[in-house]
Amino acid sequence: MTRVAGPNAELIGRDLSIAPLDTPALILDLDRFESNVATAAATARQHGVHLRPHAKTHKCIEVARRQIRAGALGISVASVREAEKLGVDGIPSILLTAPIASERKASRLANIARRGIELICAVGTLENVSMLGAAARAAGCTIGIVVDLDIGMGRTGAACPRDALAVARHAATVEGILLRGLQAYSGLIQHIGNYEQRAGVYRGQLRHLHEAIGMFKEVGLTLDMITGGGTGTMAVDFVHGPITDHQAGSYVFMDRQYSAVTLSPDARGLHFDNSLFLRSTVVSRSHPGKVTVDAGTKALALESPPPAPVHLANAEYSYFGDEHGLLTGTDLPFLGAAVDLIPAHCDTAVNLHDFLHIVRGSMLVDIWPIDARGTL
Numbered sequence: 289m290t291r292v293a294g295p296n297a298e299l300i301g302r303d304l305s306i307a308p309l310d311t312p313a314l315i316l317d318l319d320r321f322e323s324n325v326a327t328a329a330a331t332a333r334q335h336g337v338h339l340r341p342h343a344k345t346h347k348c349i350e351v352a353r354r355q356i357r358a359g360a361l362g363i364s365v366a367s368v369r370e371a372e373k374l375g376v377d378g379i380p381s382i383l384l385t386a387p388i389a390s391e392r393k394a395s396r397l398a399n400i401a402r403r404g405i406e407l408i409c410a411v412g413t414l415e416n417v418s419m420l421g422a423a424a425r426a427a428g429c430t431i432g433i434v435v436d437l438d439i440g441m442g443r444t445g446a447a448c449p450r451d452a453l454a455v456a457r458h459a460a461t462v463e464g465i466l467l468r469g470l471q472a473y474s475g476l477i478q479h480i481g482n483y484e485q486r487a488g489v490y491r492g493q494l495r496h497l498h499e500a501i502g503m504f505k506e507v508g509l510t511l512d513m514i515t516g517g518g519t520g521t522m523a524v525d526f527v528h529g530p531i532t533d534h535q536a537g538s539y540v541f542m543d544r545q546y547s548a549v550t551l552s553p554d555a556r557g558l559h560f561d562n563s564l565f566l567r568s569t570v571v572s573r574s575h576p577g578k579v580t581v582d583a584g585t586k587a588l589a590l591e592s593p594p595p596a597p598v599h600l601a602n603a604e605y606s607y608f609g610d611e612h613g614l615l616t617g618t619d620l621p622f623l624g625a626a627v628d629l630i631p632a633h634c635d636t637a638v639n640l641h642d643f644l645h646i647v648r649g650s651m652l653v654d655i656w657p658i659d660a661r662g663t664l
């Protein structure tokens with residue numbers, strides 16, 4: 289069942305209904321979105337890799353359900369909030385990829401597992417395992433864990449394969465905990481533009497993961513799944529392993545940051561189209577060479593490179609305040625004209641909005657709530 293809401297709901301299904309949309313509004317091009325979902329699913333299947341797409345990108349139940357209908361085993365999430373909001377019918381399995389450090393959050397997670405949804409949490413410390421185990425026992429459920437290994441980012445996870453092994457050995461003894469395997473995610477390298485350079489750095493980092501896998505196997509620890517990867521490393525992961533459960537997220541929408549990234553070594557290889565746009569309106573045209581649109585930092589996060597205007601070859605966008613953006617250049621649009629912008633980063637743009645406006649051609653065909661927007 290699709291829920292609709294917001295001031296644009298009355299336009300759904302009308303001819304040319306994209307034109308009068310109230311802005312700033314996030315638009316999802318349905319044809320492109322469907323093609324991105326299908327491409328990822330088919331490529332993963334072809335290489336025998338499972339998808340657990342990261343829902344931190346879209347925070348939307350409808351998107352998650354469509355990814356699962358296309359073949360994903362479940363979804364990944366980055367926060368307890370996302371797990372709670374997206375843990376609904378049609379989502380069989382949730383993988384929390386970020387650590388928690390409080391008993392209250394552990395018991396919120398146990399409550400999700402108690403509802404019959406498979407819950408797997410990435411953990412990097414012995415304390416974290418014990419905390420989740422206590423919450424699982426109190427709730428009368430089981431929580432799966434993958435041991436998070438830091439392979440070079442230095443953000444979260446066990447610092448080295450030996451520490452990961454110690455966490456796994458502990459997990460194997462804690463009642464309420466089911467050890468599933470390993471997680472290794474390298475974030476900062478995902479946006480290295482050149483494929484060979486990115487793949488080279490990443491393969492170097494993956495040596496730590498291979499070492500940890502060897503140690504787990506040597507002592508007979510469970511390795512049902514080895515999870516990690518983003519859109520930038522999909523091509524490497526799919527072809528070379530050892531990731532079995534892939535967490536790519538941005539591929540559904542893409543963004544300006546990913547526009548500069550060559551995803552595959554082959555020019556005709558893996559490719560995803562921009563499907564997410566922020567529709568804005570020109571609200572002022574008082575000075576030559578510039579116009580103001582109604583999309584500032586409350587509609588698009590302040591990240592680099594800035595959002596890119598679509599179909600305006602000679603214009604550049606820059607942030608111009610909370611409610612406004614500046615377009616400079618030539619051939620600028622008239623007062624009241626709609627301007628579509630490719631967000632700098634899809635995840636942070638989505639988190640600022642309540643709705644995705646679903647567009648097929650020039651018609652608004654649906655509105656999907658961004659169910660898990662927010663942080664707590």
Ligand SMILES: Cc1ncc(COP(=O)(O)O)c(C=O)c1O
Pocket residue numbers: 342344345385473475478516517518519520535536537538539
């Ligand atoms: C742990 C983890 N896995 C997967 C992803 C998905 O990466 P991408 O959006 O580049 O596909 C992210 C994104 O930040 C992440 O933090």
